[in-house]
Amino acid sequence: MKMFVFPGQGAQRAGMLRELAPQILEEASEVLGEDVKQLDSAEALQSTRAVQLCLLIAGVAASRRLLEQAPAPDYVAGLSIGAYPAAVVAGALGFADALRLVSLRGELMQQAYPKGYGMTAIIGLELVTVETLLAQVHSDATPVYLANINADNQVVIAGSDEAMAIVAGQARSQGAAKACRLTVSVPSHCPLLEAPARTLAEAFSDVSLKLPGLGYLSGSRARPVMSTEALRDDLAFNMCRVVDWRGTVQSAYERGVRLQIELPPGAVLTGLARRVFEQGTVIAFDGARLDTLQALLREEGSQRL
CATH class of the missing domain: 3.40.366.10 (Malonyl-Coenzyme A Acyl Carrier Protein, domain 2)
Known part of the structure; x- marks a missing residue:
């Protein structure tokens, strides 16, 4: 097929x-x-x-x-x-x-969301680890969500620039191979x-x-x-x-x-x-x-x- x-x-x-x-x-x-x-x-x-x-x-x-x-x-x-x-x-x-x-x-x-929001890819961490980080960072002032499950160790998050930057930094400190902002200017899939x-x-x-x-x-x-x-x-x-x-x-x-x-x-x-x-x-x-x-x-x- x-x-x-x-x-x-x-x-x-x-x-x-x-x-x-x-x-x-x-x-x-x-x-x-x-x-x-x-x-x-x-x-x-x-x-x-x-x-x-x-x-x-x-x-x-x-x-x-x-x-x-x-x-x-x-x-x-x-x-x-x-x-x-x-x-x-x-x-x-x-x-x-x-x-x-x-x-x-x-x-x-x-x-x-004309500015200040977007999406970030995180590679090299298990889904459960990323979900834990999101739960720790997410708030009304710093909204951030799981957006894409692309592979076993590759996910995308969406939210405010500030919140995504915090999650990305924590992801790197926990061993993520990569945490990079995508060329997407809106917080899709959340x-x-x-x-x-x-x-x-x-x-x-x-x-x-x-x-x-x-x-x-x-x-x-x-x-x-x-x-x-x-x-x-x-x-x-x-x-x-x-x-x-x-x-x-x-x-x-x-x-x-x-x-x-x-x-x-x-x-x-x-x-x-x-x-x-x-x-x-x-x-x-x-x-x-x-x-x-x-x-x-x-x-x-x-x-x-």
Whole structure:
């Protein structure tokens, strides 16, 4: 079985839209009423809205190229904003609707916390140790929460800059290999974003969703979403829920996935998956030949016949 995975914020890079097919850039520009080619400059990517739109467009564009001459994957999954291109590829959410929703999503998140907040990755400590540190530091004045479980010894926290700096310092003193601020300007995947999530959920009432035509794995629940109501809930509220990416990849592997392709940009999810995939292949679109990826998709499909 095959799976496409889509990265979240932090994977973006300047110029990431330049090599995409002009048709999808024109399509996105028409929907949004602006030139999306202006969204991927280093300056523009300081905006959460621009980052999220770039990740959506890049993921859908690369998927379209892959699927021109290869069979569709059995599953899709996305980390945070990556859930939106995953839903588009699964046939559950129209691309135009996704663009409008992601534009609003980014604006809501940025407006809620324009400065002084963000996310920090901690590598080399067990989850229980990080949770203990969070409990010691968290308060109304210094809010900080668990945000992502990426691997057994890699988690991400979210909150105020002050609180994250305290947790990061204590994590290093307890042996963390790394504690670094991510290039994310909002405190995603924690209760601080519950209000923006509710507003986004209201916008979904005007959007028509379909049952996913492919297996859609929720990055927060680490299991398939089987109804349009559950999909609506997953997409609207994933900004304020902990991401269990470790569990999502493990769930896919246990369901028989043996080929994971990470859509642009970057290869962070590929590195995380290698810790789970005892057999099979994990590979990133970036840096790989298109015909090689398409051949892998055809080969994995033929093995099931």
